Amino acid sequence: MFASILKMIVGSKNERYLKSLTPTVDKITSLEPAMQALEQGQLQTRISELRQEAANGRSLDEMLPEVFAMVREAGRRTMDMRHFDVQLIGGMVLHQGKIAEMKTGEGKTLVATLPAVLNALSGKGVHLVTVNDYLARRDAAWMGAIYNYLGLSVGTILHGLTDEERKEAYGADITYGTNNEFGFDYLRDNMKFYKEHLVQREHNFAIVDEVDSILIDEARTPLIISGPAEESTAQYSRVATSIPMLKPEVHFTKDEKARTVLLTDEGVARCEEIFKIENLYDPAHISLQHHVLQGLRAHHLYARDVDYIVKDDQVIIVDEFTGRLMPGRRYSDGLHQSLEAKEGVKVESENQTLASITFQNYFRMYKKLSGMTGTADTEAVEFRQIYGLEVAVIPTHRPMVRLDHPDIIYKTQQEKFAAIVNDLRDLHKKGQPVLVGTISIEKSEMLSQMLKKAGVPHDVLNAKQHEREAQIVAEAGHKGRVTIATNMAGRGTDIKLGEGVKEQGGLFILGTERHESRRIDNQLRGRSGRQGDPGASRFYLALDDDLMRLFGSDRLKGIMEKLGMQEGEAIENRMVSKAIENAQKRVEGHNFEIRKQLLDFDNVMNQQREVIYSRRRHYMETEAPEEVLLDFVDEMIDDICAPLEMSKQGPSEEDLEIVAARMEETFNLRWDPAQGAFDKETLRQAVVERFKSLRAAAPDHYGEILRYFLLEALDKHWKEHLLNMDHLRDGIGLRGYGQKDPKQEYKREGFELFQGLLGMIADTTVRHLSRLQIRAEVREEEFQHKEKAGDLQYQGAQDGQEKKAQPKKRTAPKVGRNDPCTCGSGKKYKKCCGAKG
Known part of the structure; x- marks a missing residue:
């Protein structure tokens, strides 16, 4: 009761906040006559001056009234659109890193130009995020008139652009694009080998249009870059023809809310009969069991023209919130292949995750994040909990009469x-x-x-x-x-x-x-x-x-x-309408829990992702990759020499032999304990001398060689780690039956896997480099190294004529791709040394 009376006297929190912005609106309006007197060239000159002031440390908040007044004048001149006072308020809300709820037709696209221009003065870029390519292209061209009038550059990120075009677009003052393209570019950048090939700059400031659609509706599905796994697709088609033999409620039960299916005892027996096996739950048949469950989901829980459509002999997902097609997106864990088998189209290979991130964790990387939509207030709690974003409801320019x-x-x-x-x-x-x-x-x-x-x-x-x-x-x-x-x-x-x-x-x-x-x-x-x-x-x-x-x-x-x-x-009937609203609230709560659980699990991966990606960027950009290598060597020698320091009486002969064997295995260095001194520093010096010989063999390319092996090892083991984490997550729910918290178990075991990952990256890098031999086909000083289209070409310094390395004569019989590998591993050549190239 008291709260209601107080609200009537002093207004709601939202009303008090909007009232605090009114003096700034008046200040912007008071600058209007001065802006109208300036020519275009004078406005551009003033923008350049403000850029310099921002670089010298002046805050953007101090510049806000002047910049907003300039943008308002540019809008009036170029598009005959003068920002309303409520649009100025919306622009201030966005600049402060909040969500502006503005009704449809209130000109949110025009509102975004105000904070975009202001924050572009920092020189660190502004990203304007839209829900599809059409809107990104339209808004960039439409609002580009204002930006260009003030001397600012505009870029657009669209599907199908080359890396050079993307880099140019990200280098602009203001960049428009979709949430998918921004996220995938981030993941792709963290799979590249050369810093010159990176397209994105730092994540400075993002304005998300239709923020509820992007940060809530689409946040249930993470962004995933995947590659084909080496598994046959024939099993999906085989299972699809058998699904009609299984009857609902007799052989399986389904939960439409959770979209899950469970086989009954009769269903298990029927599957064993259909596939002519003794025990469906035998570890040898775990893959078949998985295929059957996914096939049942595809046939009985996913409907054509509701969840997906079939177009051009492909199964294309339909976004459940917007009704739009999502080409290129695929259901994970074999479900998409099961749908393809159900519809009789070509079953594509199952994919393995190479890189992934949730929209929540991607957008939380921005130093400042804001958004706008017509409907955000009902999800204010989720925006605050997940993204730390407050919602401000902006009044309409004219009263609503609908x-x-x-x-x-x-x-x-x-x-x-x-x-x-x-x-x-x-x-x-x-x-x-x-x-x-x-x-x-x-x-x-x-x-x-x-x-x-x-x-x-x-x-x-x-x-x-x-x-x-x-x-x-x-x-x-x-x-x-x-x-x-x-x-x-x-x-x-x-x-x-x-x-x-x-x-x-x-x-x-x-x-x-x-x-x-x-x-x-x-x-x-x-x-x-x-x-x-x-x-x-x-x-x-x-x-x-x-x-x-x-x-x-x-x-x-x-x-x-x-x-x-x-x-x-x-x-x-009001009572019936209230019951419907309560049903909607229950579903909203259910969906929030799904998104929150996805985020809880991805937060574990995100901590690991940040470590790996920061290390990867360091390996890529460092001028001294040898220091990274020597850090690896120090850690590995500490581990190898641990037995030498454990005994108070000194190392036994057996300890020395174990250390010598591990040194040979790890560093390819044969050491005879009878040679005398055998301590960590001596061993370290021996390894360092081994790497010095590498530098001497290729002095100009030594750093690039080290960088290549560092990145190669990191990428290989990170990909394997992602697969291991996927498997861990799939089965972690079963820990609940043992009275353990699945999330805590996932964190604990995920940490152990990650510690092992870091060790394997160091171990693989050092092992490969210790066995590397560099043979120069020709004298290095005669040639100038050129890299073109991924090939190495050499140009003679004396006669200016292009020379080619002479082909080597074969001294051993040719090894076929499917022959046993000559290294003695027991694998086929194409899967062993042939794969290493």
Whole structure:
């Protein structure tokens, strides 16, 4: 009670915060006449001066009023768009590293130009993150007029660019791109061998457009770069033909909420009969067991045209939140291969993780992060807990007048869709445009067929029409237009009302189903009522909708029966609407836990990733890689010589022999204990002399040789470590049965694996270099080293003619790729020395 009275007197926290920004808005406005008097050249000169002041230590906060006033003037001159006062407030919120919640149509794209220009003065780059390539290209070109007018450069990161083009785009003052491209570029940079090939600069400041979509919806799936594993794909097709022989509830049970399946005892026996094996749980058949479970998930939990589509003989994932296609993304752990086998398309090789990161951990690398969206307040707790981001709700430029009708509820989906078609026919005749929101491609196409039969002209916008997305959405506000959209397809494109539409009541939003998240429903509603335009919205529900069926309580059905609903009859009831909202809250909480668990596990990997990537960058950039090598040598000699220091009476003959054997095994140095002095320093000097001989053999390339072996060993063992961590995580949940916390066990065992990884990197590097022999085919001083297109070419210094190394005569018989390797390992040549090249 007291809190409510206090809020009425002093205002909410958000209101007090916005009020504190008002004096700065007044200051920016007071500078407007002075800015209008400046020519373009004078504005650019002043921007250059401010750059220098920022480099000399002046804070960006001090420059904010002047810079915002310049950007406002540039917007007015180049685009005839003068930033509103609420847009200035939004720009300040973004600059302070917060999330600005601004309603659809309030000009978020224009708002971003204010903090982008201000923070670009630091010279460290600003990243503007969008949800797809179209918006990145559009916004960079559209807002580029302002940046170019002020003398700033703009870059765009799109799918398919070369490394040179990416490096140029990242070198610009302001860079637009998608969250996927920024994240993958980071991972790819940490797989390169030469620092000249790196494309990204430091992670300074990012403004994330549609921040809830990118940092929450898409954060359930990590970014993964993978390579093909050496496993046959025939098993997937074999299992796919056998899945129809297994019956639900008899041979297996499924959990639609968690998307998991479990074999019953009858199912295990049936599998053993089908595949003619004695025990499905025998370790020899663990792979088959995994294939069967993934096959059951693919056939019974993942639906075509809902979770994925088949296009150009490929299974392409459909984003469950936006309805957009996600080409290039694949389900992990063999699920994607199971879907390919189910649909009868080519089964691609299973992949092994080479590099991965979650969006949470990628975006937390930025020194300053901010974002903007129409709907963030419902997820404010997650933004604060995961990213440390506060949400500020910015008032609209003009009052919101959209009319939001209460939900209307039917008993079955059939009755619901019949009512929707009737209402759409009436709205179309009236001339009022309608945007219809569905939750899947399947529902969109079903409704489209019903409207065709009813003679209602319409457009269908879903993942299959991705190329026409923006154009269809932009025209959705024209008179009499009916547009069916999957979830929030077309997000980021403004819907402007056509001529005569305001008189008909504005754009009508018709939701065919409640989404799992209230925020997605609010986004759909938010497409109507921009900039004070009239509009209306209503959701149509049925008791057998997925949300109601999976998460709605049985009590809800009891309420409906007590109300005595007849076939085709609809009700509007606050109690039912409240029950639906509670169901949505439960799903939001469930999804938050999924994302949080993903992050908890990735935090362990992230600590390891930071160590490995920082070491990798050091190996790549250091001018003295030999120091790294000598540190390895010191650690390894300490370990090898430990037996010599343990005995108080001095080392025994047996100890000396063990140390000598390990020295030969590790450093390729044969040591006879009878030779005399045998201590750590003597051994270290012997190893150092071994490496000095390498330097003498290739003085000009010694550093590059060391760097190559360091990076090669690190990459090889890091890839193996990622696979081991994947296997550890897959089975760690079973520790719960032993009364142990799976997360703590994952941290403990992951740390042990990581310690082993660091040791193996050092061991492999030193072993390979200790056995390396450099033979010069020609005298070094006669040639000048040139690197071109990955080949080594030599040019004569005396006659200027290009020479080629003479081919060596073979002194031993040729070894075939599939012959046993000559080194005696027992492996095939192509898998052993042949693979090393």
